[in-house]
Amino acid sequence: MRGALALTLVLALALAFAGAASANAKPRPAKPTARDRAAARLLANAADAFMSGIDTLESGTLVTVQADFARCSATYGNKVDAARLTDLESFLAQARATASIPALWQKMLSRWDSLKVRNGTLKLVVAVAHTQVGQVRKLGQAPQQAGICDVLAGWEASGWANTYVTDMEQTWSASIPVDGGIVQAARARVAAVTPQLRELGLGDAQIQNVLAAVL
Numbered sequence: 001m002r003g004a005l006a007l008t009l010v011l012a013l014a015l016a017f018a019g020a021a022s023a024n025a026k027p028r029p030a031k032p033t034a035r036d037r038a039a040a041r042l043l044a045n046a047a048d049a050f051m052s053g054i055d056t057l058e059s060g061t062l063v064t065v066q067a068d069f070a071r072c073s074a075t076y077g078n079k080v081d082a083a084r085l086t087d088l089e090s091f092l093a094q095a096r097a098t099a100s101i102p103a104l105w106q107k108m109l110s111r112w113d114s115l116k117v118r119n120g121t122l123k124l125v126v127a128v129a130h131t132q133v134g135q136v137r138k139l140g141q142a143p144q145q146a147g148i149c150d151v152l153a154g155w156e157a158s159g160w161a162n163t164y165v166t167d168m169e170q171t172w173s174a175s176i177p178v179d180g181g182i183v184q185a186a187r188a189r190v191a192a193v194t195p196q197l198r199e200l201g202l203g204d205a206q207i208q209n210v211l212a213a214v215l
Contacts, residue, residue, distance in 0.1 A: 031199075032119060032199055032200045032201075033119075035118070036117075036118065036119040036122070036200055037200055037201045039115050039117045039118075039119065039122055040119070040122060040197065040200035040201060040202055041201065041202075042111075042115055043112055043115060043117070043122060043125065043126075043210065044202050044206040044207075044209060044210055046108045046111040046112055046213075047108065047206075047209040047210045047212070047213035048206070048209050049108065049111075050104055050105060050107075050108040050209075050213050051209050051212060051213065053104045054097065054101060054104065057097040057100050057101070057104070058093050058094060058097045060097075061092075061093040061094075061096035061097045062089060062090070062093035064093075064096065065089050065092045065093050065096070065148055066089060068147050068148050068149060069085075069089065069148045069149070071149055072148075072149035072152060075149075075152075076149075076152045076156070079152075079156065079160070080152065080155075080160070084165065087165050088148065088151065088152075088155075088165050089148065091145075091165060091168065091169050091172075092145055092148055092151070095142065095143075095144065095145045095172055096144070096145070098139055098142040098176075099139070099140050099142055099144070101136070101139045101140075102136050102137055102139055102140045105136045105213070105215065106136075108213060109126075109129055109130070109133075112125075112126045112129060113126065119200065121193045121196040121197060121200065122200070124189065124190070124193060125190055125193070125197075125210060125214065128186050128189050128190055128214055129186075129213070129214050129215075131182075131186055132182070132183070132186055132214060132215045135178050135179060135182055135183055135215060136215055138176060138177045138178045139176065139178065141176065141177060142172070142175070142176045143172060143175050143176075145168070145172065151168070183215060186214055186215070187211060187214060190210065190211055190214050191211060194207055197210065
């Protein structure tokens with residue numbers, strides 16, 4: 001799962017699909033037309049591009065973090081095992097990438113708007129995404145972390161505490177001022193039309209991306 005969203009999306013997607021199975025999905029549109037199916041594919045493609053864009057962001061920031069580590073690898077290379085170092089590098093890359101997510105998301109939303117969808121289900125998805133503009137903007141307020149060498153110095157000072165990186169991640173996640181209630185409500189509205197999205201020809205992987213992209 002895409003790193004910057006993984007802290008919140010994995011559980012939410014599982015809950016969303018569970019809820020969709022029992023929900024009375026609304027709206028209940030007429031049988032989708034060929035135009036509706038084409039629009040659904042384009043909407044799903046834009047969601048996929050957004051999610052892939054997050055992957056690209058994190059790949060780039062990971063390269064930066066690893067280059068930073070090269071400056072102090074002689075000091076810390078033998079003090080931290082590979083698994084824990086990888087976890088730290090991944091978190092710092094994720095934290096750096098998060099601030100760029102709003103711009104990617106806005107590009108996706110503009111693509112959705114340009115489709116001028118007519119189908120009721122697709123209109124709902126786009127409308128719900130617009131309710132999330134303020135929450136997405138808050139991702140840009142995610143606090144930046146110190147460089148990896150400074151973080152390793154702090155970790156060493158803690159006696160290499162086993163929970164050091166996990167504690168950093170939790171503190172960082174909690175500091176992002178996204179309203180979880182608003183996000184969950186938005187996902188629930190889109191999850192409720194999962195059957196209709198399938199009728200529009202979308203597969204489960206595409207629907208997962210749409211759910212995630214709504215944020």
